[in-house]
Amino acid sequence: MRIAFIGPPGAGKGTQAERLSDRLGITSLSTGEVLREAQHSGTPAGREIAARLAAGQLVSDDLVLRIVADRLAEADCQHGYLFDGFPRTVAQAEELAGLLEDQGSSLDAAVLFEAAEEVLLERLASRGREDDTVEQIRQRLADYAQITRPVAAYYADRGMLLRIDAAGEPDVVYRRLIEGLKLED
Numbered sequence: 091m092r093i094a095f096i097g098p099p100g101a102g103k104g105t106q107a108e109r110l111s112d113r114l115g116i117t118s119l120s121t122g123e124v125l126r127e128a129q130h131s132g133t134p135a136g137r138e139i140a141a142r143l144a145a146g147q148l149v150s151d152d153l154v155l156r157i158v159a160d161r162l163a164e165a166d167c168q169h170g171y172l173f174d175g176f177p178r179t180v181a182q183a184e185e186l187a188g189l190l191e192d193q194g195s196s197l198d199a200a201v202l203f204e205a206a207e208e209v210l211l212e213r214l215a216s217r218g219r220e221d222d223t224v225e226q227i228r229q230r231l232a233d234y235a236q237i238t239r240p241v242a243a244y245y246a247d248r249g250m251l252l253r254i255d256a257a258g259e260p261d262v263v264y265r266r267l268i269e270g271l272k273l274e275d
């Protein structure tokens with residue numbers, strides 16, 4: 091299966107990605123995680139990533155797409171994968187579609203996790219990751235509304251979008267996800 095998870099910061103994409111990828115035996119690829127690791131590489135790209143993350147901003151499409159294309163060529167991605175937090179821009183979604191088309195494949199589903207802002211803020215405050223300061227969170231939520239939300243419309247227009255209510259305990263959200271994807275227990 092080839093799946094993409096999208097949703098605002100703190101919606102629980104990473105939390106659910108870990109569970110679903112284990113359940114399906116597919117590779118989970120978090121662009122956020124890859125970028126957090128790459129920021130310490132000391133290369134010009136690493137410095138660009140570090141500056142973007144510190145400002146709570148999205149990393150450039152070019153850089154993210156290069157990371158994804160390289161990763162997709164690896165052996166563990168040949169039998170399915172789950173993108174956690176990618177695509178985050180319509181340009182990324184379009185490029186991904188082209189990349190997959192060249193391989194004769196396409197995504198099976200894009201999953202949108204939705205939760206009220208109070209829920210997101212509460213979760214991010216208790217997580218307290220390096221990029222979870224009030225300023226960075228505000229920037230990330232604004233970018234989500236303006237830049238990433240249209241990605242959901244992109245997939246809805248193509249009949250590929252599954253919307254999941256991300257409020258509630260992780261087990262409850264996971265159950266909704268399994269049911270939404272019509273998977274057996």
Ligand code: B4P
Nearest residue numbers: 099100101102103104105121122147149175213217259260
């Ligand atoms: P990500 O790493 O994707 O981080 P996120 O959106 O903040 O978190 P997520 O939704 O995965 O929440 P989580 O499960 O951890 O991105 C980080 C940054 O990288 C971005 O801001 C951007 O700058 C950059 N980036 C990443 N991808 C990019 C791309 N494609 N293009 C450009 N830039 C990109 O959950 C959050 C917290 O809530 C955790 O503490 C968790 O334990 C808790 N939680 C989860 N589910 C819960 C539940 N159901 N109930 C209670 N708590 C829950």
